[in-house]
Structures are given as C-alpha cells and as structure tokens.
Amino acid sequence: MAAEREPPPLGDxxxxxxxxxxxxxxxxxSTVSTLESSPSSPEPTGLxxxxxxxxxxxxxxxxxxxxxxxxxxAEATEEVSLDSPEREPILSSEPSPAVTPVTPxxxxxxxxxxxxxxxxxxxxxxxxxxxxxxxxxxxxxEIGVSDPEKVGDGMNAYMAYRVTTxxxxxxxxxxxxxxxxxxxxxxxxxxxxxxxxxxxxYIVPPAPEKSIVGMTKxxxxxxxxxxxxxxxxxxxxxxxxLQRTVKHPTLLQDPDLRQFLESSELPRAVNTQALSGAxxxxxxxxxxxxxxxxxxxxxxxxxxxxxxxxxxxxxxQQLRKLHASVEALVCHRKELSANTAAFAxxxxxxxxxxxxxxxxxxxxxxxxxxxxxxxxxxxQAFADFYMFSELLSDYIRLIAAVKGVFDHRMKCWQKxxxxxxxxxxxxxxxxxxxxxxxxxxxxxxxxxxxxWEAKVQQGERDFEQISKTIRKEVGRFELIKYWEAxxxxxxxxx
Amino acid sequence: MEEHQEAGKEGKPSSTAVDLHGDSSLQVEIxxxxxxxxxxxFTVQTKSCLPHFAQTEFSVVRQHEExxxxxDAYVENEEYAGLIIPPAPPRPDFEASREKLQKLGEGDxxxxxxxxxxxxxxxxxxxxxxxxxxxxxxxxxxxxxAAHPTLxxxxxxxxxxxxxxxxxxxxKNRKELLGGFLRNIVKSADEALITGMSGLKEVDDFFEHERxxxxxxxxxxxDACLRADRVMHSHKCLADDYIPISAALSSLGTxxxxxxxxxxxxxxxxxxxxxxxxxxxxxxxxxxxxxMLRYYMRDSQAAKDLxxxxxxxxxxxxxxxxxxxxxxxxxxxxxTAESHQQLCCQRFERLSDSAKQELMDFKSxxxxxxxxxxxxxxxxxxxxxxxxxxxxxxxxxxxxTRSWGNKGGTLAASLAIFQCQQAxxxxxxxxxxxxx
Numbered sequence: 051m052a053a054e055r056e057p058p059p060l061g062d063x064x065x066x067x068x069x070x071x072x073x074x075x076x077x078x079x080s081t082v083s084t085l086e087s088s089p090s091s092p093e094p095t096g097l098x099x100x101x102x103x104x105x106x107x108x109x110x111x112x113x114x115x116x117x118x119x120x121x122x123x124a125e126a127t128e129e130v131s132l133d134s135p136e137r138e139p140i141l142s143s144e145p146s147p148a149v150t151p152v153t154p155x156x157x158x159x160x161x162x163x164x165x166x167x168x169x170x171x172x173x174x175x176x177x178x179x180x181x182x183x184x185x186x187x188x189x190x191x192e193i194g195v196s197d198p199e200k201v202g203d204g205m206n207a208y209m210a211y212r213v214t215t216x217x218x219x220x221x222x223x224x225x226x227x228x229x230x231x232x233x234x235x236x237x238x239x240x241x242x243x244x245x246x247x248x249x250x251x252y253i254v255p256p257a258p259e260k261s262i263v264g265m266t267k268x269x270x271x272x273x274x275x276x277x278x279x280x281x282x283x284x285x286x287x288x289x290x291x292l293q294r295t296v297k298h299p300t301l302l303q304d305p306d307l308r309q310f311l312e313s314s315e316l317p318r319a320v321n322t323q324a325l326s327g328a329x330x331x332x333x334x335x336x337x338x339x340x341x342x343x344x345x346x347x348x349x350x351x352x353x354x355x356x357x358x359x360x361x362x363x364x365x366x367q368q369l370r371k372l373h374a375s376v377e378a379l380v381c382h383r384k385e386l387s388a389n390t391a392a393f394a395x396x397x398x399x400x401x402x403x404x405x406x407x408x409x410x411x412x413x414x415x416x417x418x419x420x421x422x423x424x425x426x427x428x429x430q431a432f433a434d435f436y437m438f439s440e441l442l443s444d445y446i447r448l449i450a451a452v453k454g455v456f457d458h459r460m461k462c463w464q465k466x467x468x469x470x471x472x473x474x475x476x477x478x479x480x481x482x483x484x485x486x487x488x489x490x491x492x493x494x495x496x497x498x499x500x501x502w503e504a505k506v507q508q509g510e511r512d513f514e515q516i517s518k519t520i521r522k523e524v525g526r527f528e529l530i531k532y533w534e535a536x537x538x539x540x541x542x543x544x
Numbered sequence: 545m546e547e548h549q550e551a552g553k554e555g556k557p558s559s560t561a562v563d564l565h566g567d568s569s570l571q572v573e574i575x576x577x578x579x580x581x582x583x584x585x586f587t588v589q590t591k592s593c594l595p596h597f598a599q600t601e602f603s604v605v606r607q608h609e610e611x612x613x614x615x616d617a618y619v620e621n622e623e624y625a626g627l628i629i630p631p632a633p634p635r636p637d638f639e640a641s642r643e644k645l646q647k648l649g650e651g652d653x654x655x656x657x658x659x660x661x662x663x664x665x666x667x668x669x670x671x672x673x674x675x676x677x678x679x680x681x682x683x684x685x686x687x688x689x690a691a692h693p694t695l696x697x698x699x700x701x702x703x704x705x706x707x708x709x710x711x712x713x714x715x716k717n718r719k720e721l722l723g724g725f726l727r728n729i730v731k732s733a734d735e736a737l738i739t740g741m742s743g744l745k746e747v748d749d750f751f752e753h754e755r756x757x758x759x760x761x762x763x764x765x766x767d768a769c770l771r772a773d774r775v776m777h778s779h780k781c782l783a784d785d786y787i788p789i790s791a792a793l794s795s796l797g798t799x800x801x802x803x804x805x806x807x808x809x810x811x812x813x814x815x816x817x818x819x820x821x822x823x824x825x826x827x828x829x830x831x832x833x834x835x836m837l838r839y840y841m842r843d844s845q846a847a848k849d850l851x852x853x854x855x856x857x858x859x860x861x862x863x864x865x866x867x868x869x870x871x872x873x874x875x876x877x878x879x880t881a882e883s884h885q886q887l888c889c890q891r892f893e894r895l896s897d898s899a900k901q902e903l904m905d906f907k908s909x910x911x912x913x914x915x916x917x918x919x920x921x922x923x924x925x926x927x928x929x930x931x932x933x934x935x936x937x938x939x940x941x942x943x944x945t946r947s948w949g950n951k952g953g954t955l956a957a958s959l960a961i962f963q964c965q966q967a968x969x970x971x972x973x974x975x976x977x978x979x980x
Contacts, residue, residue: 365796372792379785386778393771400764403757406911412918 191217191296193311195289198281201232208232209281211288215311221303222312229314233258236288242306243295255294256447258287283440290444339457355517358524359456366449373442380439387425394421455523459516466509473502569594572690572705574683575603579675583607584636586682590705597706604708608635611682614689617700624695625853625891626898628906630688631842633681641671659791666784666823673827677835684839735852748896754903755851762844769837776834779826786819824928832921840910847906854899857892864888 197212214228240257296302394417401413480495569592576587589603615632618624645667648660689695790812797808864885871881 368792368796372789372796375785375788375792379782379789382778382782382785386775386782389771389775389778393768393775396764396768396771400761400768403760403764406907409911409914412915416918 191215191219191302193289193292193296195285195292198285208234209284211285213292213311219302222308224312227312229312231310233284233288235310236291239295239306239310240291243301243304246304246306247301255291255298256451257291258284259447287440287444294448354521355456355459359453362449362452362456366446366453369442369446369449373439373446376439376442380436390423391421394418452524455520459513459520462509462513462516466506466513469502469505469509473499473506476502570690570696572683572686574679574686577675577679579636579638582638584675584678586679588686588705596702602706604705606704608633608682610704611685614700614704615685618689618695618698621698624698625857626850626895626902627692627694628843628846628850628902629695630685630692631839631846633678633685636675636678638671638674641667641674645671656791656795658794659787662787662791663784666787673830681839731852735855750900751851751854751896758844758848758851762841762848765837765841765844769834769841772829772834772837776826776830779822779829783819783822783826786815786822790815790819821928825925828921828924828928832917832924836913836917840913843906843910847903850899850902854892854895857888857895861885861888861892 192215194214194216195211196214198209199211200207201210202208210230210232212228213231214226215222216226218225237257240255295307301307398414398417401410401417404410404413476495476499480492480499483492483495571591573589574586575589578585578587584607586606586608587603588606589601590597591601593600612632615629618629645664648663648667689698689701695701793808793812793815797812864881864887868878868881868885871878
C-alpha cells in the first residue's frame with residue numbers, strides 16, 4: 051500500500067499525515083473499485099467533502115476542504131498519539147489496497163500551497179463552500195420510503211418498509227436499489243451512527259420515536275383509520291430521517307449507512323427494543339447524564355458557544371410551545387370535523403321530518419353542505435397543520451440532538467480538565483519522589499507523568515476538535531433548518 | 545361586572561319585526577338591561593293606547609324571576625289551555641364565561657402580554673354576546689305575548705307591564721323546583737297512559753298527524769340543536785387556538801434573522817387573520833343556526849304541551865261520557881253527570897279549535913323564521929368569503945374562503961328556491977313573525 055506511492059512532501063508530522071493520507075486514499079479508492087470490506091470511515095473533517103466533490107463537485111471546493119484538514123493537522127503536533135483512541139471507534143476495518151495515481155497528486159499539490167493560508171479565512175471559505183454545495187444540491191442521492199407492509203402475525207408482527215435509493219454517487223455499487231427494512235433497523239442504524247459520531251461533535255439526526263401503543267394497534271390488526279394514519283406518519287418520518295442523514299456529508303460516508311441502504315439482509319438490531327437490557331442501560335445512562343450535566347460547571351472560554359447554546363435553548367422552548375399549540379389546533383380541527391359530520395346527519399333527519407317541502411329540501415341541502423365543509427376541514431387539518439406539526443417535532447428532536455452534542459463537548463472538556471488535574475498530581479508525586487530520592491519510584495512516576503501528559507494533550511485536542519466540528523455542524527444545521535422550514539412556508543403562500 | 549346595554553337594536557337579529565295583527569295598540573320592548581353580579585335587570589318599556597293603561601308610555605324594571613312568574617301564570621291558567629304558551633326565556637347564565645375570565649385573570653405566566661390581551665378580548669366579546677342573547681330572548685317572550693290576541697289581554701300581563709314596584713316574586717325555592725319536576729314526570733306518565741289507553745281514539749286526523757309529526761320533530765330538533773352547539777363550541781376552540789400559535793410564531797420571528805424572520809412574521813399574521821375569520825364564523829353559526837334551533841326546540845315543546853292538554857281534555861270528555869252512561873244506567877246524579885259531560889265536551893271542542901289554529905300558526909312561524917335565519921346565515925358566510933377573497937391571500941385563507949363560499953353558495957341557492965316556493969304557496973310571513 052504505502053510502497054505504491056510517494057509519501058507526500060510535507061513538513062512535520064510526517065508519519066501521521068501519511069497515515070491520514072492513506073485513509074484518504076482509501077476513501078478515494080472506494081470511488082473506483084467496488085467495496086467489499088468497507089474501508090475506513092471518514093476522518094472527522096472535510097475529507098468527506100473531498101469524496102463527494104471528487105465524484106461530482108467543483109474543484110475549488112476540494113482545495114478549500116483540504117486546507118481545512120490541513121489546518122487541523124497543523125495543530126496535531128504530537129507524533130505519538132495519532133493512532134489515537136479517538137480514531138479507534140471510527141476505523142472499522144483495515145484500509146484496502148490500491149490507489150490510482152490520479153487523485154493523490156491533485157490532493158497533494160494544493161495542500162502544499164495552502165499551508166500558508168491563515169486559519170479563519172479557510173474556515174469561512176469552507177463554510178461558504180459548504181453552503182454553496184448545499185444550495186447546489188451536489189449530494190446526488192435520493193431516498194424514498196414506501197410500501198409499508200405488515201409482515202407476520204400477532205404480537206410478533208412488524209411493518210416492513212421499502213427503502214429505495216437513487217443515486218449517482220459512485221461509492222454505491224448500483225445507481226438504483228431498494229431494500230426492505232423494519233423500524234428497529236432504522237433505530238439500530240441511528241444508534242450505531244450516534245455511538246460513532248455524537249461524541250466527536252457531529253449532529254446526528256434523531257430517529258423517529260418508538261410508539262408502543264401505535265405499533266400494538268397495528269400488530270393486533272385493527273384496520274381503522276388511526277392505525278393507517280400512524281403507519282403513514284411513521285413512514286413519512288422515516289423518510290425524512292433518512293433524507294436528513296444522507297444530506298450530512300460525513301454520515302453519508304459511513305459504511306453502516308451504506309450497508310443499511312444496500313444489503314438485503316441486515317442483522318436484527320435487538321438493542322433497540324424497548325424492554326431489552328440495552329434499553330434499560332440506555333435509560334440509566336440518560337439519568338446519569340442528566341445528573342452529570344447539573345454538576346459539571348464549565349467555564350466557557352468561547353463566547354460563540356455560549357451564545358449558540360443560549361440560542362438553542364430559546365429556540366427549543368419556543369418550538370416546544372409552538373408544537374403544543376399546533377397539536378391542540380390539529381386536535382380541535384378533527385373534533386370540529388367530527389361534530390360537523392354529526393350535525394349534518396341530524397340536519398338531514400330534521401329535513402326529513404319537516405312537513406313543508408321547500409324547507410325540508412333547504413335543510414337537507416344544508417346538511418349536504420355541512421358535510422362538504424367537514425371533509426374540507428379534514429383535508430386541511432391533515433395536509434397543512436399536520437405536516438407543520440410533524441416538522442416541528444422533528445425540529446425539537448434535532449435540537450435535542452444538538453444539545454446532546456454540546457453536552458458531549460462539555461464532557462470532553464471535563465475529561466480534559468480531569469486529565470490536567472491528574473497530571474498535576476502525578477507531577478507532585480514525582481517531585482516528592484525526587485525529594486525522597488527513590489529511583490525506581492521516580493522512574494515509575496516519570497512514566498506516569500508522560501502518560502498523563504499525553505492524555506492531557508489528547509484531551510485538549512479532542513476538545514478543540516469537537517469544538518470545531520460543532521461549529522461547522524451548527525453552521526450546517528442552521529442553513530438546512532432555513533431551507534427545510536422555508537419549504538412548507540413557501541407552499542402555504544403559493 | 546357592570547354593563548349597560550342599549551337593548552341590542554344593533555346586535556340583535558331583528559327585534560323590530562314584530563307584526564301585530566294590524567293593531568299597534570301594544571308595543572313592548574326591552575330598552576335597557578343592566579348586569580349586576582349575578583342578576584340582570586331588564587327595563588321593559590311599553591307603548592300603548594289601550595284604555596286599560598294609565599299612561600301611553602311607561603317602563604318598569606323587571607328581573608328574570610318575574611318573567612318566569614308571568615309564564616307560569618299563563619300556564620296554570622285554564623283559559624289558555626288551548627293555546628301555545630310562548631316558552632319562557634332561559635335563565636341568564638354567565639357562569640361559564642365568568643369562570644373563564646377569572647381563570648385568565650389568575651394568570652398563566654407563560655403567555656405573553658399580547659396573547660393575554662387577545663384572549664381577554666375574546667372572552668369579553670363572548671360575555672357580551674351571551675348578554676345580548678339573553679336580552680333578546682326575554683324580549684321575544686314579551687313580544688309574542690303582546691302580539692297574541694288572547695294572551696295579551698291577561699291581567700297578569702298588565703300587572704307585569706305596568707306595576708311600578710317590585711313584583712316581589714321570589715325565585716322558586718327547592719321545594720317548588722322539586723314540585724315542578726315531579727309534576728313533569730306525572731305529566732309525561734299521564735300522557736303515556738292516555739295514549740296507551742285503548743279506548744281513546746283520535747277523532748281528528750289533523751291532530752293525529754300533528755301529534756306524530758311534533759313528537760318526531762321535537763326529538764330531532766333537539767338532537768340538531770345539541771350538535772349545532774357542539775360544532776359551534778369546537779369552532780370557537782379552534783379560533784382561540786390560533787392565538788398562542790400566532791404569538792409563538794411572532795416571537796420566533798423576532799428572534800430569527802433575515803428570510804426566516806419575514807416568513808415567521810407573515811405566518812403569524814396569517815394565523816391572526818384566520819383566527820378572526822374562524823371566530824366570526826363560529827359566532828354566525830351560533831346566532832343564526834343554534835339559537836334558532838334552540839328556540840324552536842322549546843317552541844315545539846310548548847306545542848307538544850298544548851297537544852297534551854287537548855288530549856287530556858279528550859280523556860276527560862271520554863271519562864265524563866262514561867260516567868254519564870253509568871249514571872244513566874244507575875239513574876243517579878244524572879244531572880250533574882250531564883252538566884259535567886257538557887262542560888267537558890265544550891272544553892274539548894274549544895281546545896281543539898284553538899289548538900288547530902295555534903298549530904297552523906306555529907308551522908308558518910317556524911317556516912318563515914327558518915327561512916329568514918338560513919338566508920341570513922348564507923349571506924353572512926358569503927360576505928366573509930368575499931372579504932377574504934383578494935389575491936395574494938395565503939393558501940389556507942383561500943381554502944377557508946372556498947369552503948365558506950361553497951357553503952354560502954349552495955345554501956343561498958337552496959334558499960332562493962325556498963323563497964320562490966314560499967311566494968307561490970303564499971304561506972310566507974303568517975301572523976306572527978318574530979325575530980326568531
């Protein structure tokens with residue numbers, strides 16, 4: 051692998067960058083050759099953008115994003131720890147062989163040039179580029195969820211949805227394919243993605259919620275309107291979920307996601323069952339997290355984060371309120387339509403019993419009209435407000451995910467702090483040892499110190515990285531939020 | 545809450561359409577009403593050139609209980625047994641509204657000032673509407689009495705209209721209420737018995753027909769009234785729902801920047817407009833449809849009562865006949881039996897005649913008021929639809945207008961047909977055309 055190409059003429063951090071490049075190369079190979087064992091997952095930076103842009107995007111974006119990556123690794127001055135624990139969870143398999151000569155050169159060249167560029171400029175430009183991409187709809191992948199089918203019987207029944215993907219991205223083996231998935235598969239995908247990316251700072255779109263009542267009704271086989279409604283709601287939510295997930299450039303590279311979209315058989319994600327051991331574990335974790343959040347007091351050095359967090363808090367509250375009101379509205383509208391239907395019936399009966407023919411006819415016409423109104427009301431309720439309310443709840447969940455990401459950052463900081471404190475203690479011990487003059491203990495102490503120093507630096511780097519990622523993510527999030535929110539709005543006005 | 549009210553010439557649906565039998569010798573109206581805590585005081589003004597009265601124009605202040613007393617006096621009067629006694633006006637009930645206002649006042653810190661102001665406005669409008677309605681009901685009661693040739697001559701009525709002092713009629717205490725309730729039960733049991741009795745045959749087809757018709761009609765109209773109430777209620781809830789939504793949207797809008805902000809603000813405005821529209825729809829439905837249905841529910845109940853009385857008279861007549869026969873066979877007290885039988889017979893015939901007349905009046909009255917109200921309802925809805933019409937209206941608004949436009953259109957069309965028929969058959973108007 052390594053032998054096949056020249057190591058890029060870079061300055062410091064040679065081996066590390068080399069490794070990074072390797073990984074990058076691997077990702078490039080995937081565009082060319084078919085992937086069996088899926089290559090390593092993307093780096094937590096703009097490399098992902100590289101891929102997609104490589105396939106079908108503008109060249110300049112490539113430059114900028116390389117710079118981004120460059121930037122990050124300029125900070126990574128340590129030689130030691132880049133095989134770092136941070137990368138472990140990301141790398142899921144061995145990098146695969148063979149690199150085509152084309153891509154590395156283009157990759158290398160701009161990188162050299164851009165080393166001198168200053169950081170913030172790059173950052174802004176990359177942000178713009180990302181925006182441009184999002185606007186230009188470069189992610190050429192379309193996902194549809196359709197055909198809910200009931201499979202099985204009784205309490206073991208489940209709904210299977212057909213997930214259809216149409217794409218021109220060359221990382222997929224075919225351009226159009228579809229698979230059957232069930233709800234727990236989606237949840238499984240989400241939990242995998244979350245475990246990989248959330249703590250590094252990516253905002254992973256949240257999956258639709260489980261609903262025991264709804265599912266039970268469907269399982270039991272009640273063919274009434276509420277269960278069809280429920281299935282429809284769920285189907286739409288799943289579609290939106292998948293679309294959001296693939297829009298995220300980093301997540302798109304994830305092998306698990308690809309497996310989800312492509313492979314016909316998927317191992318059953320048992321961990322997502324509500325009453326399983328994993329479920330209970332999750333609940334416990336959640337409770338522990340909540341307690342932690344209250345105890346961690348982080349002094350926020352970066353005003354940007356503080357401001358953003360505040361903003362998200364506010365937004366969250368308001369969205370929740372709005373959502374509650376819209377739900378009430380939808381409910382009342384349904385009530386109104388039911389009542390109107392009832393009134394229409396009784397008006398018709400009144401018309402029947404009325405002696406006077408003309409009045410009778412007028413009354414029955416009134417009844418008819420009322421019925422029409424009722425149907426119209428129902429349509430309205432389901433079309434506009436329903437969608438609105440669903441979107442709102444999606445957003446509320448997204449914001450919860452964003453908050454989660456912020457929390458992770460806090461935890462990261464906490465770890466860093468802890469590492470620093472421990473380092474201090476170790477240094478003190480060392481000093482004491484020095485004084486007491488115990489050579490072997492000194493050696494041990496020195497080792498420990500080195501270890502903890504590394505950890506401190508690791509922690510710091512983690513923290514920086516997560517902060518950066520969050521910034522980018524939030525930028526993306528806000529943008530996407532605009533567009534998504536604007537859509538129903540625009541429809542309503544049209 | 546103190547409230548003075550120029551007895552709704554403005555808001556009330558046609559208080560002036562009282563068509564007396566060409567005889568404007570007695571005009572009654574409620575010129576003013578004051579709401580004091582839990583009592584409402586009506587100022588009843590009479591204009592009359594009847595010799596019976598001391599002055600030509602005078603007014604007194606009356607309370608709800610006095611209206612009820614008057615109604616009961618009529619009901620208990622044997623002379624009017626053959627007439628449909630206009631139903632008593634319902635008790636003014638501000639409870640629900642007052643409760644809501646209080647709850648709002650206690651305050652929910654989470655609602656903004658704007659929201660609070662809007663909701664308060666809504667509730668106040670509701671309170672005002674209830675107030676106007678109750679005034680209208682009381683007035684209609686009096687006006688029907690004044691218009692009826694027989695009922696207007698009642699002595700109690702004169703006292704009611706003229707006596708300056710308080711009539712010192714206390715509200716029914718619990719015992720009397722219970723008594724009234726029991727009496728109702730007895731009455732319905734009696735009715736069931738009479739109709740069940742094999743011996744009693746309805747001599748007159750007209751009455752037979754009327755009876756079945758009225759029974760069915762009454763149940764159905766009661767049903768329709770209930771449901772119309774429910775529709776109105778949920779419509780109102782819907783309108784109120786828009787308030788927090790538009791408030792939340794506008795606060796979201798003020799926080800966001802650039803294009804999202806304008807979208808949010810526009811949405812907020814849209815919702816505000818929708819709310820007003822829905823609110824108006826609800827109140828229109830309320831006034832035209834629900835109230836009318838309710839009034840006729842009560843009126844048909846009164847008609848049923850009349851039929852019952854007639855039936856009772858018929859039963860008595862039959863009994864008297866039987867007694868007479870028995871007396872004749874036994875040859876004892878024939879005279880008394882005979883006179884009793886005569887009495888019963890006369891009574892029955894009298895009742896039948898007047899009942900027939902009354903029932904026909906009832907029908908025509910009903911038909912015309914339905915027509916009037918339905919036409920007005922359609923017109924109002926069309927008006928609302930047109931108001932929302934202008935281009936650039938958001939889609940939702942457009943849908944609403946389409947729906948109401950449809951409704952108004954079909955309704956208007958059907959009522960046009962109705963009107964033509966009316967003119968042809970010459971059944972329109974009738975004697976007593978009241979506001980209902």
